[in-house]
Amino acid sequence: MIGAVLWRALLLAAALVAIAVQFDRQAERSPEIAEVVPSALRSTAQPRTVAMALSSGDPTLALEEARTLVERRPLPAEHLRLLSLAQARTGNPDAAVMTVQYAAQRGWRDGLVQEAMLRLALDNGDETEAARRFTALMMNSRARDEGLEAVASELLDEDGGTARATVAAIMGGDTRLQRRFVSRGARVLPPDAYIEIIERMAETGSHFECRTITGAQTHLTSRDSSAGRAMTRLVEEAC
Known part of the structure:
Protein backbone atom coordinates (compact mmCIF):
# COMPACT_ATOMS: atom_id res chain seq x y z
CA MET A 1 0.00 0.00 0.00
CA ILE A 2 2.72 2.44 0.98
CA GLY A 3 4.63 1.50 -2.16
CA ALA A 4 1.61 2.27 -4.34
CA VAL A 5 1.17 5.67 -2.68
CA LEU A 6 4.85 6.51 -3.19
CA TRP A 7 4.64 5.41 -6.81
CA ARG A 8 1.63 7.65 -7.43
CA ALA A 9 3.41 10.51 -5.69
CA LEU A 10 6.45 10.07 -7.91
CA LEU A 11 4.28 10.02 -11.03
CA LEU A 12 2.51 13.19 -9.88
CA ALA A 13 5.84 14.90 -9.18
CA ALA A 14 7.16 13.91 -12.60
CA ALA A 15 4.00 15.23 -14.24
CA LEU A 16 4.30 18.55 -12.41
CA VAL A 17 7.94 18.90 -13.47
CA ALA A 18 7.03 18.11 -17.07
CA ILE A 19 4.30 20.77 -16.99
CA ALA A 20 6.71 23.30 -15.51
CA VAL A 21 9.27 22.54 -18.24
CA GLN A 22 6.62 23.07 -20.91
CA PHE A 23 5.66 26.40 -19.35
CA ASP A 24 9.36 27.34 -19.29
CA ARG A 25 9.66 26.68 -23.02
CA GLN A 26 6.42 28.50 -23.77
CA ALA A 27 7.70 31.58 -21.92
CA GLU A 28 9.88 32.39 -24.93
CA ARG A 29 6.73 33.08 -26.93
CA SER A 30 4.51 34.18 -24.04
CA PRO A 31 6.66 36.19 -21.58
CA GLU A 32 3.70 36.83 -19.32
CA ILE A 33 3.76 33.21 -18.07
CA ALA A 34 7.40 33.32 -16.98
CA GLU A 35 6.44 33.96 -13.35
CA VAL A 36 4.32 30.79 -13.34
CA VAL A 37 7.43 28.65 -13.80
CA PRO A 38 9.01 27.59 -10.48
CA SER A 39 12.24 29.51 -9.91
CA ALA A 40 14.37 26.35 -9.70
CA LEU A 41 13.15 25.17 -13.12
CA ARG A 42 13.45 28.41 -15.05
CA SER A 43 15.71 28.29 -18.09
CA THR A 44 14.06 29.93 -21.09
CA ALA A 45 11.82 31.82 -18.68
CA GLN A 46 14.66 33.32 -16.64
CA PRO A 47 15.66 36.04 -19.16
CA ARG A 48 12.00 37.08 -19.26
CA THR A 49 11.96 37.22 -15.47
CA VAL A 50 15.01 39.51 -15.51
CA ALA A 51 13.42 41.76 -18.11
CA MET A 52 10.23 42.06 -16.07
CA ALA A 53 12.24 42.86 -12.94
CA LEU A 54 14.08 45.60 -14.82
CA SER A 55 10.78 47.02 -16.06
CA SER A 56 9.26 46.91 -12.59
CA GLY A 57 11.70 49.49 -11.28
CA ASP A 58 13.19 47.16 -8.65
CA PRO A 59 16.94 47.15 -9.53
CA THR A 60 17.89 44.96 -6.55
CA LEU A 61 15.48 42.22 -7.63
CA ALA A 62 16.65 42.61 -11.25
CA LEU A 63 20.27 42.16 -10.19
CA GLU A 64 19.43 39.06 -8.17
CA GLU A 65 17.50 37.52 -11.07
CA ALA A 66 20.24 38.45 -13.55
CA ARG A 67 22.89 36.80 -11.42
CA THR A 68 20.76 33.66 -11.25
CA LEU A 69 20.41 33.73 -15.03
CA VAL A 70 24.17 33.98 -15.63
CA GLU A 71 24.90 31.27 -13.08
CA ARG A 72 22.56 28.89 -14.88
CA ARG A 73 23.30 29.87 -18.47
CA PRO A 74 26.54 31.86 -18.62
CA LEU A 75 27.34 31.54 -22.32
CA PRO A 76 24.77 33.67 -24.23
CA ALA A 77 25.93 37.26 -24.59
CA GLU A 78 22.35 38.44 -24.07
CA HIS A 79 22.40 37.15 -20.50
CA LEU A 80 25.56 39.06 -19.67
CA ARG A 81 24.02 42.14 -21.24
CA LEU A 82 21.04 41.85 -18.89
CA LEU A 83 23.40 41.49 -15.94
CA SER A 84 25.31 44.57 -17.08
CA LEU A 85 22.09 46.57 -17.28
CA ALA A 86 21.07 45.42 -13.80
CA GLN A 87 24.49 46.36 -12.43
CA ALA A 88 24.19 49.82 -13.94
CA ARG A 89 20.71 50.26 -12.46
CA THR A 90 22.03 49.43 -8.97
CA GLY A 91 24.72 52.09 -9.21
CA ASN A 92 27.72 49.96 -10.17
CA PRO A 93 28.86 51.34 -13.56
CA ASP A 94 32.37 49.86 -13.35
CA ALA A 95 30.99 46.34 -13.00
CA ALA A 96 28.47 47.05 -15.78
CA VAL A 97 31.25 48.09 -18.18
CA MET A 98 33.31 45.03 -17.33
CA THR A 99 30.34 42.71 -17.84
CA VAL A 100 29.35 44.18 -21.19
CA GLN A 101 32.95 43.76 -22.36
CA TYR A 102 32.74 40.07 -21.49
CA ALA A 103 29.45 39.92 -23.35
CA ALA A 104 31.04 41.47 -26.43
CA GLN A 105 33.68 38.73 -26.49
CA ARG A 106 30.95 36.09 -26.66
CA GLY A 107 28.37 37.55 -28.99
CA TRP A 108 28.99 39.61 -32.12
CA ARG A 109 25.38 39.04 -33.12
Whole structure:
Protein backbone atom coordinates (compact mmCIF):
# COMPACT_ATOMS: atom_id res chain seq x y z
CA MET A 1 0.00 0.00 0.00
CA ILE A 2 2.72 2.44 0.98
CA GLY A 3 4.63 1.50 -2.16
CA ALA A 4 1.61 2.27 -4.34
CA VAL A 5 1.17 5.67 -2.68
CA LEU A 6 4.85 6.51 -3.19
CA TRP A 7 4.64 5.41 -6.81
CA ARG A 8 1.63 7.65 -7.43
CA ALA A 9 3.41 10.51 -5.69
CA LEU A 10 6.45 10.07 -7.91
CA LEU A 11 4.28 10.02 -11.03
CA LEU A 12 2.51 13.19 -9.88
CA ALA A 13 5.84 14.90 -9.18
CA ALA A 14 7.16 13.91 -12.60
CA ALA A 15 4.00 15.23 -14.24
CA LEU A 16 4.30 18.55 -12.41
CA VAL A 17 7.94 18.90 -13.47
CA ALA A 18 7.03 18.11 -17.07
CA ILE A 19 4.30 20.77 -16.99
CA ALA A 20 6.71 23.30 -15.51
CA VAL A 21 9.27 22.54 -18.24
CA GLN A 22 6.62 23.07 -20.91
CA PHE A 23 5.66 26.40 -19.35
CA ASP A 24 9.36 27.34 -19.29
CA ARG A 25 9.66 26.68 -23.02
CA GLN A 26 6.42 28.50 -23.77
CA ALA A 27 7.70 31.58 -21.92
CA GLU A 28 9.88 32.39 -24.93
CA ARG A 29 6.73 33.08 -26.93
CA SER A 30 4.51 34.18 -24.04
CA PRO A 31 6.66 36.19 -21.58
CA GLU A 32 3.70 36.83 -19.32
CA ILE A 33 3.76 33.21 -18.07
CA ALA A 34 7.40 33.32 -16.98
CA GLU A 35 6.44 33.96 -13.35
CA VAL A 36 4.32 30.79 -13.34
CA VAL A 37 7.43 28.65 -13.80
CA PRO A 38 9.01 27.59 -10.48
CA SER A 39 12.24 29.51 -9.91
CA ALA A 40 14.37 26.35 -9.70
CA LEU A 41 13.15 25.17 -13.12
CA ARG A 42 13.45 28.41 -15.05
CA SER A 43 15.71 28.29 -18.09
CA THR A 44 14.06 29.93 -21.09
CA ALA A 45 11.82 31.82 -18.68
CA GLN A 46 14.66 33.32 -16.64
CA PRO A 47 15.66 36.04 -19.16
CA ARG A 48 12.00 37.08 -19.26
CA THR A 49 11.96 37.22 -15.47
CA VAL A 50 15.01 39.51 -15.51
CA ALA A 51 13.42 41.76 -18.11
CA MET A 52 10.23 42.06 -16.07
CA ALA A 53 12.24 42.86 -12.94
CA LEU A 54 14.08 45.60 -14.82
CA SER A 55 10.78 47.02 -16.06
CA SER A 56 9.26 46.91 -12.59
CA GLY A 57 11.70 49.49 -11.28
CA ASP A 58 13.19 47.16 -8.65
CA PRO A 59 16.94 47.15 -9.53
CA THR A 60 17.89 44.96 -6.55
CA LEU A 61 15.48 42.22 -7.63
CA ALA A 62 16.65 42.61 -11.25
CA LEU A 63 20.27 42.16 -10.19
CA GLU A 64 19.43 39.06 -8.17
CA GLU A 65 17.50 37.52 -11.07
CA ALA A 66 20.24 38.45 -13.55
CA ARG A 67 22.89 36.80 -11.42
CA THR A 68 20.76 33.66 -11.25
CA LEU A 69 20.41 33.73 -15.03
CA VAL A 70 24.17 33.98 -15.63
CA GLU A 71 24.90 31.27 -13.08
CA ARG A 72 22.56 28.89 -14.88
CA ARG A 73 23.30 29.87 -18.47
CA PRO A 74 26.54 31.86 -18.62
CA LEU A 75 27.34 31.54 -22.32
CA PRO A 76 24.77 33.67 -24.23
CA ALA A 77 25.93 37.26 -24.59
CA GLU A 78 22.35 38.44 -24.07
CA HIS A 79 22.40 37.15 -20.50
CA LEU A 80 25.56 39.06 -19.67
CA ARG A 81 24.02 42.14 -21.24
CA LEU A 82 21.04 41.85 -18.89
CA LEU A 83 23.40 41.49 -15.94
CA SER A 84 25.31 44.57 -17.08
CA LEU A 85 22.09 46.57 -17.28
CA ALA A 86 21.07 45.42 -13.80
CA GLN A 87 24.49 46.36 -12.43
CA ALA A 88 24.19 49.82 -13.94
CA ARG A 89 20.71 50.26 -12.46
CA THR A 90 22.03 49.43 -8.97
CA GLY A 91 24.72 52.09 -9.21
CA ASN A 92 27.72 49.96 -10.17
CA PRO A 93 28.86 51.34 -13.56
CA ASP A 94 32.37 49.86 -13.35
CA ALA A 95 30.99 46.34 -13.00
CA ALA A 96 28.47 47.05 -15.78
CA VAL A 97 31.25 48.09 -18.18
CA MET A 98 33.31 45.03 -17.33
CA THR A 99 30.34 42.71 -17.84
CA VAL A 100 29.35 44.18 -21.19
CA GLN A 101 32.95 43.76 -22.36
CA TYR A 102 32.74 40.07 -21.49
CA ALA A 103 29.45 39.92 -23.35
CA ALA A 104 31.04 41.47 -26.43
CA GLN A 105 33.68 38.73 -26.49
CA ARG A 106 30.95 36.09 -26.66
CA GLY A 107 28.37 37.55 -28.99
CA TRP A 108 28.99 39.61 -32.12
CA ARG A 109 25.38 39.04 -33.12
CA ASP A 110 23.86 40.71 -30.08
CA GLY A 111 23.07 44.16 -31.41
CA LEU A 112 22.61 45.84 -28.03
CA VAL A 113 25.98 44.57 -26.84
CA GLN A 114 27.61 45.93 -29.99
CA GLU A 115 25.89 49.29 -29.50
CA ALA A 116 27.20 49.47 -25.94
CA MET A 117 30.74 48.60 -27.03
CA LEU A 118 30.53 51.05 -29.92
CA ARG A 119 29.55 53.84 -27.57
CA LEU A 120 32.36 52.94 -25.17
CA ALA A 121 34.87 53.00 -28.03
CA LEU A 122 33.63 56.38 -29.25
CA ASP A 123 33.77 57.83 -25.75
CA ASN A 124 37.38 56.63 -25.45
CA GLY A 125 38.37 57.96 -28.89
CA ASP A 126 39.13 54.46 -30.23
CA GLU A 127 38.05 54.82 -33.86
CA THR A 128 39.35 51.42 -34.93
CA GLU A 129 37.34 49.54 -32.31
CA ALA A 130 34.30 51.71 -32.92
CA ALA A 131 34.50 50.95 -36.65
CA ARG A 132 34.69 47.22 -35.93
CA ARG A 133 31.59 47.38 -33.75
CA PHE A 134 29.78 49.56 -36.27
CA THR A 135 30.50 47.07 -39.05
CA ALA A 136 29.10 44.27 -36.90
CA LEU A 137 25.92 46.31 -36.38
CA MET A 138 25.67 46.93 -40.12
CA MET A 139 25.43 43.17 -40.60
CA ASN A 140 22.75 42.82 -37.91
CA SER A 141 19.29 42.85 -39.47
CA ARG A 142 17.77 43.96 -36.14
CA ALA A 143 19.79 47.18 -36.03
CA ARG A 144 17.63 50.06 -37.25
CA ASP A 145 18.77 52.15 -40.19
CA GLU A 146 18.02 55.37 -38.29
CA GLY A 147 20.36 54.44 -35.46
CA LEU A 148 23.10 53.35 -37.85
CA GLU A 149 22.79 56.58 -39.82
CA ALA A 150 23.18 58.68 -36.67
CA VAL A 151 26.30 56.79 -35.56
CA ALA A 152 27.81 56.78 -39.05
CA SER A 153 27.55 60.56 -39.33
CA GLU A 154 29.63 60.84 -36.16
CA LEU A 155 32.07 58.00 -36.72
CA LEU A 156 32.77 58.34 -40.44
CA ASP A 157 32.93 62.12 -40.79
CA GLU A 158 36.67 62.38 -41.55
CA ASP A 159 37.89 62.05 -45.15
CA GLY A 160 40.62 59.41 -45.27
CA GLY A 161 40.13 58.76 -41.57
CA THR A 162 40.94 55.67 -39.54
CA ALA A 163 37.32 54.63 -39.16
CA ARG A 164 36.63 54.64 -42.90
CA ALA A 165 39.84 52.72 -43.59
CA THR A 166 38.94 50.13 -40.95
CA VAL A 167 35.45 49.54 -42.33
CA ALA A 168 36.86 49.19 -45.85
CA ALA A 169 39.49 46.71 -44.70
CA ILE A 170 36.95 44.57 -42.83
CA MET A 171 34.43 44.47 -45.64
CA GLY A 172 37.05 44.09 -48.35
CA GLY A 173 38.23 40.92 -46.67
CA ASP A 174 34.82 39.29 -46.24
CA THR A 175 33.18 38.48 -49.56
CA ARG A 176 30.25 36.73 -47.84
CA LEU A 177 28.97 39.97 -46.32
CA GLN A 178 29.87 42.47 -49.03
CA ARG A 179 26.48 42.35 -50.75
CA ARG A 180 24.63 43.33 -47.57
CA PHE A 181 27.13 46.06 -46.77
CA VAL A 182 27.03 47.56 -50.29
CA SER A 183 23.21 47.66 -50.24
CA ARG A 184 22.72 48.90 -46.71
CA GLY A 185 25.64 51.29 -46.72
CA ALA A 186 24.08 53.26 -49.56
CA ARG A 187 21.12 53.95 -47.26
CA VAL A 188 22.82 54.73 -43.96
CA LEU A 189 26.40 55.91 -44.53
CA PRO A 190 27.24 59.55 -45.33
CA PRO A 191 27.45 59.60 -49.15
CA ASP A 192 31.07 60.76 -49.28
CA ALA A 193 32.09 58.14 -46.70
CA TYR A 194 30.27 55.45 -48.66
CA ILE A 195 32.03 56.35 -51.91
CA GLU A 196 35.44 56.35 -50.23
CA ILE A 197 34.86 52.99 -48.56
CA ILE A 198 33.51 51.35 -51.73
CA GLU A 199 36.44 52.67 -53.77
CA ARG A 200 38.92 51.40 -51.18
CA MET A 201 37.27 47.99 -51.33
CA ALA A 202 37.52 47.97 -55.12
CA GLU A 203 41.19 48.96 -54.99
CA THR A 204 41.95 45.97 -52.78
CA GLY A 205 40.27 43.49 -55.12
CA SER A 206 36.57 43.48 -54.22
CA HIS A 207 34.25 42.68 -57.12
CA PHE A 208 30.65 43.83 -56.87
CA GLU A 209 27.61 42.14 -58.37
CA CYS A 210 25.93 44.19 -61.08
CA ARG A 211 22.47 44.07 -59.50
CA THR A 212 23.77 44.97 -56.03
CA ILE A 213 25.95 47.91 -57.05
CA THR A 214 23.28 49.24 -59.43
CA GLY A 215 20.67 49.18 -56.67
CA ALA A 216 23.12 50.90 -54.34
CA GLN A 217 23.73 53.63 -56.90
CA THR A 218 19.98 54.24 -57.17
CA HIS A 219 19.63 54.61 -53.39
CA LEU A 220 22.68 56.85 -53.17
CA THR A 221 21.54 59.06 -56.05
CA SER A 222 18.23 59.67 -54.27
CA ARG A 223 20.22 61.02 -51.31
CA ASP A 224 23.04 62.80 -53.16
CA SER A 225 23.08 63.02 -56.95
CA SER A 226 26.79 63.84 -57.19
CA ALA A 227 27.69 60.82 -55.04
CA GLY A 228 25.50 58.66 -57.24
CA ARG A 229 27.37 59.86 -60.32
CA ALA A 230 30.68 59.07 -58.61
CA MET A 231 29.69 55.41 -58.64
CA THR A 232 29.32 55.28 -62.41
CA ARG A 233 32.74 53.73 -62.98
CA LEU A 234 32.16 51.01 -60.40
CA VAL A 235 28.78 50.21 -61.93
CA GLU A 236 30.28 50.01 -65.42
CA GLU A 237 33.04 47.69 -64.22
CA ALA A 238 30.55 45.40 -62.45
CA CYS A 239 28.01 45.33 -65.29
